[in-house]
Amino acid sequence: MFNIKTYKEAGSVKEAIKLLQENPQARLIAGGTDVLVKLHKGKGQFHHLIDIHNIAELDFINLNDGEDLVIGPGTCFSRVEESPLIRKHIPVLSEAICTIGGPQVRNMATIGGNLCNGVPSADSATPLIALNAVLTIEGADGLRQMPLEDFFLGPSRVALKQHEILTAITVTRDNYTGFHGHFYKYAMRNAMDIATIGCSAVCKVEDSVLKDLRLAFGTAAPVPIRCKDTENKVRGRRLSQNLLDVITESVVDDVNPRTSWRAAKDFRLQIITTLAQRVVKKAILNAGGTIH
């Protein structure tokens, strides 16, 4: 039994925005795999719900005219994971998504819900920020776009106003063409778990040169983050074991893990540095590179 005071179902994005404006206490619910857990814990801010999980215009995966890959945020994880477009163009996202919860959770949970919930461990966040994903947000003030990386403000805080809805997640053509990646989720068990550290690497390799690298970590800071300094340091350098060692060393300055009862800072750093090396290496191999 959940203590739900009001519940309204929205048939369209416009209607959802209107319902949000009518009730400033109201929160959106899509798959419910985070919201219902919060309600179960008795968290007061979810007593008024607007259900958006049946809005068809949020549930899609396609290529637009410019061949950008666009994902509807209301698409459940199972569909994203199995989508031929995703598997073809950004398989690293499928890799990440198949580590989330179990099949039942992935059938309900939506990719937009995972991002808007705003936790540092969100498994879909690191591959998407590594792919320079851009969000489209619609609200009473109209449409706007912003990079996913800037969307995360702090633990459970995202740049979404009360009357706004995430309506699209876009990975542009130039951000996937020629890129290869790898994702690794480090958790206490191999399924049904929250990430201790999540790591995504996306790279482009040409003639034994690392043309580009995007390295992202979850739970390594208050929000999912990119390791920009490290990326800048190694971009354009020749592939070698030494290059991987540089990454391992450099990544420590990009991240900011904290000690919590779930894991201590020094332990998280141990995992972060190990994953930086292993995940980048695997991404390079996936891109056809070799390391001597």
Next chain:
Amino acid sequence: MAIGKSVKRIDAVAKVTGRARYTDDFFMPGILLAKYLRSTIAHGRVTKIDTRRAQRLPGVERVFTYKDIPQNKFATAGHPYSLEPEHKDVEDRLLLTRHVRYWGDEIAVVVAENNIVLQEALQLIDVSYEEYEPLVTPEASLTEGAREIHAGSNNIIGESQYAVGENIEKALASADVVLEGRYRTQMCQHCHIENHIAYAYMDDLEHIVVVSSTQIPHIARRIIGEALGLPWGRIRVIKPYIGGGFGAKQDVILEPMVAFLTLKLGGRPVKMDLSREECMIGTRVRHPFDVKMRTGVNKDGTLVALDIDALSNTGAYASHGHSVAGAAGAKSRALYPRAAIKYHARTVYTNIPAAGAMRAYGAPQIMYAVDCIIEEAAQRIGMDPVEFRLKNVARLGDFDPLTGKRFESCGLIECLQRGKALIGWDEKRAARPKKQTGPVRRGLGVACFSYASGTYPVCMEISGARIILNQDGSIHVQVGATEIGQGLDTIVAQMAAETLGVPFDRVHVVSTQDTDVAPFDTGAYASRQAYVASNAVFRAARELKAKILEHAGRVTGILGGELDISNGNIVHGNNPANNVVSLREVALDAYYDKDRGGQLTAEISYKTRTNAPTFGCTFVDLEVDVPLCKVNIKEIFNIHDSGVILHPVMAKGQVHGGVAMGIAAGLYEEMLIDTQTGYIYNNNFLDYKIPTTVDVPDIGCEFVETFEPTSGYGNKALGEPPIVSPPPAIRNAIWDATGVQINELPMTPHTLYKHFKKAGLL
């Protein structure tokens, strides 16, 4: 013949089709729900409690606090009543408490029409506390001048010791090598799928009926009577199907409270249904142990002495208290019966959740310490760890060094030899490099254990069986022993079919225990039931068979002594193929003939006065990813001597479940406590890491079948034992792989990181 066959479980269809009814499946019109108000501090005293706002909330029936309850202190442990005052369980509980002893202690209870009202009402109760320093560790509660968690206890609930063989100091002094070690185990929880649930009602003005998910209906009846100050005959406890217990339901948790509530509310039905979060802190946990060991060995591989000193943490209330440490010492004694052993244990109160019975009852904690130091001893004298164990473990002909009882069956040496072959011990050790240096390293580990088949002679062991020949020649069996998912009902049917000579599918078992009608048995614990119930079922079946044959003699005119029962028919004893008359015809005659016969039944209440030791071992081959601090089990085998295996498939099921729980205890599960406040961080299944199906490898399992003459069918305990030896085997394999000894459980990545760092591996 039904024994030894993997017959279809008699409750399989009911359970997989969802038809089996559990406590929550019974509905009564007008049923009320109740929920505890739990303390938000770990140690202190309620100075003020105001329930008026909650009481006024629409939908709230009543609110009771510690001021409203009977002042009968009672013990909750699911032990038989003890006639010896010194063996009585510690009576330290009231239905509700003013004195808060752990974070989540029960200070009031609300009764309301639904869960949402309950939640709101609980938030409307105002409580003020006087707070005391939480004493979370044994060190804190044993500090000179520490506040007593229970008045007059000194924070020590029990202390005991025994010594066998040579004087321990002399034995140690005589040994070539002496080693010392200290080993710690964690607080973990049973995580049975069905949380604690019970409801109660009254159909008249006198009797209280309690329906509960319990392992111990007859014990629960007595304790409810004791808690409420009512004659036991006024209480009736009904146990339907239950969704697991692992010992957490070998304790009386909700039953006295729902009985009290229905009594106060004019007999209206009242139900308590704990959430997982409550279940994990507010029922029972496993006792954390801190074990100091000394051992003496000779260079020829003889184990000379084991000196075991255990400190057991029972938490806020006694529950099973010191019995767990006591039993752990007794059950592990059979493993190395030729060594001098001294066992000393002390159990203390602290401000953490109350510890009670949990699968294998202290043995996992003690055997972990023993198997760790045994491994170290073998390494120190340069002997193969399996060879060292083979030289020293129990063999047929040994005696329990304390009781002097001879082991009537013992297949441990064969278990070790079989496990060694299965895992490829010698081949793998010969094939791998002397020193491993890479990030991922392989290791082999072994551990072994002894356990018991009941609680005798510490407790009495009683079991009751009633067997009836139905009118159509089929059989009904009623036992006091309880099915809790382990397959007891099926085993009982196999036993009755075997002895009576009827086909298995003609035997029905009454699964529900109702204390008004079920034969007396103290319930499911100590891996006792198949052992002690076998003695009652065997005797009842034998008696009924004699009665059937006697009546068959009257029906056929053939002297009873010449007849037998085979495959459900009365046959000539010397010619079983020749059916004389069917059982159905004999039954119809016995029931309906106007002049002769009657209902043919037999009822036996039998006290088993033996306790067969049971044995086994674990072999594990694993991989350690050093930089990621992760263990990946490649192969694991458990080999058991549990006497005759009554049902091979269910026996394997017990082993698979036990090994999975053992892997969980070794590598994953721990209740994490804030040592400053006593708050438990992870009372849910996200943060309490039960390994999933992808974390637990395929489990190899074999049995070395022996014949145990003290049980009805040659069988010995198997329910709990599989959990015991996986954690030390894994620990020994991690040592083998990395050279790092991990002397604390669980060996999670956090623990490994700490030790690898210390050892310079990272």
